[in-house]
Amino acid sequence: MDGIFETQPERTDLPLVVMPVVIASMIEPFKKNFAMLENVARVRMYEDFTLDEDTIVERCKDADAVMVIGFHCTDAILDRLPNVKCYAFGGTGVASYINLDKSKERGIRVCNVLHYGDHAVAEHTMALLMELTRHAGALDAQVKQGDWDGADGFELFGKRLGIIGLGGIGQTVAGIAKAFGMKVSAWNSHVPAQVFADLGVTPVDDMNELIAGSDVVSVHMPLLDSTRGIIAAENLEALRPGTLFVNTARAEVIEPGALLARLQRGDIPAALDVFEHEPLTADDPLCKIPGIVLTPHIAWRTDGAYIGLTKQVVQSITAFFKGEDFNVVV
Template sequence: MEIYETQPERTDLPLVVMPVIIESMIEPFEKNFELLKDIARVRMYKDFTLDEDTIVERCAEADVIMVIGFHCADSILDRLNAKCYAFGGTGVASYIDLDKAKERGIRVCNVVHYGDHAVAEHTIALLMELARQVGKLDRQVKTGDWDGADGYELYGKKLGIIGLGGIGQTVARIAGALGMNVSAWNSHVPEQVFADLNITPVNDMNELIAGSDVVSIHMPLLDSTKGIVTAENLEALKPGTMFINTARAEIIEPGALLARLQRGDIPAALDVFEHEPLTADDPLCSIPGIILTPHTAWRTDGAYVGITRQVVQSVAAFCKGEDFNVVV
């Protein structure tokens, strides 16, 4: 196993361990480790595994752990003594138990606004796939089938956005350029945002959902947003309404989305799930007309630049007794 290390002789410095890494993120991380010179030593394992025992073994001596791509379950927290977890994403609550971390005096950091364009573009890619079925058509042609399929024109259709932060606003801009009519749930969003982006505010979530041809979720996962989209809200989906979630599955009441989709009248595209990684025998995989991607909306070259920089900055701040992107 190849291991990348900085200042290994400086045993007087805190040890920062990255137990697994996505290959395409190695180079951007290496470029940022200079920020930790004379502050901390780094040990980065240049492979990717979800095996919990391997992760724990690699992090046994760590003072700080960089969490990239794996869920830091309670069973991992309980077996380690690290005092800071630097998470390479925004919605850290679905990867680390924040209450447990707080009880144990563990700092948890995240990264912010690194992937507004990355996630928004993936959202639009999913929307286009639902509307024009490019993947299906590609498979048809390659097997000698020239039947094709009817497309769904997005121009003039109504997009309802739940969550109008950086990602939601970026989706709104792109959808507006496509000629869609954009509305959004009016939840703690400044009036000027709606005015600047020509978005119609809707106070009632049921009304927003019922009046949309496409519904897209873009809320962050917080205590206040967990399960905020209820089974009752999903009842407002008209048959044929396209439903997209690139935020977090936990935004939706547990089990509610599966129950709604199993009726078979809602084309949906999902990048996030209640249990990850999704297994082939998951009920979602057997529903016709559903597009599933493996939580990859955030994974772009541009997003990696922001992620790696902020993760290293949060580690440097912790080691220097400062604050940067602290969640708990």
């Protein structure tokens, strides 16, 4: 059939892995990794993109394992696919895409991928920050409309960046920021002292102190049970007017509704790649706030990230069918 790529279709004795949705740029990287599943499992990859739940369920009805790329595996999908025993998610923050408690109760394995997009997300973080400070995209639109007024910039050199979440992505952002001549601090949350020393980053134990003392705040916390809502409304009160705020992590690490309430005051320029409800709709209140830059959760989408991501997704499926562990979350 057109639009479907299959491996070993004649091997009906093998378990079936279905990828019901795929991002076009990932198709070739995935195909290069499917050899790992030879004589282990057959693959059926639908080479289009849809968020229609009924379509996803129909495509996965005979699957033993599902590769989750670009869609939220809702409770309704889990309930309608009782035969699926493994979900391999193409990202790190799987908790906002699959109900981990429900999966655990049902004995379903859920896997994610790690450190595949440290540079991709870090670079997008800086792209968002540069848009806030130098307005390249907005100025491009102005010039093409015959407007030569321009806009004042905000120089990053010498400014203080406060990072919340000094893992792989946060560390990469810190390195780039240091190259810009920024001073970098980070919230000290179980990060070894040597990491701070090696990066030349100042540890700050109190989140309010970090936020209040920063010219730019960038969030890089993974979404875990322990980090859900960890940035509270009280913490956002510490943002001084004019502080730049960037989130390329997960919206759920912030207390629900707290960021919208803070940004609606209109004194915090912000750039966001993640949202409490995705996809974001045009009538969302965030879209009505002036001076905010929004992108559609694509920080991770680069050619380099796809190489590591696709390999790890296939590795996790291969390990599952071989009785091994690889990137197991539950």
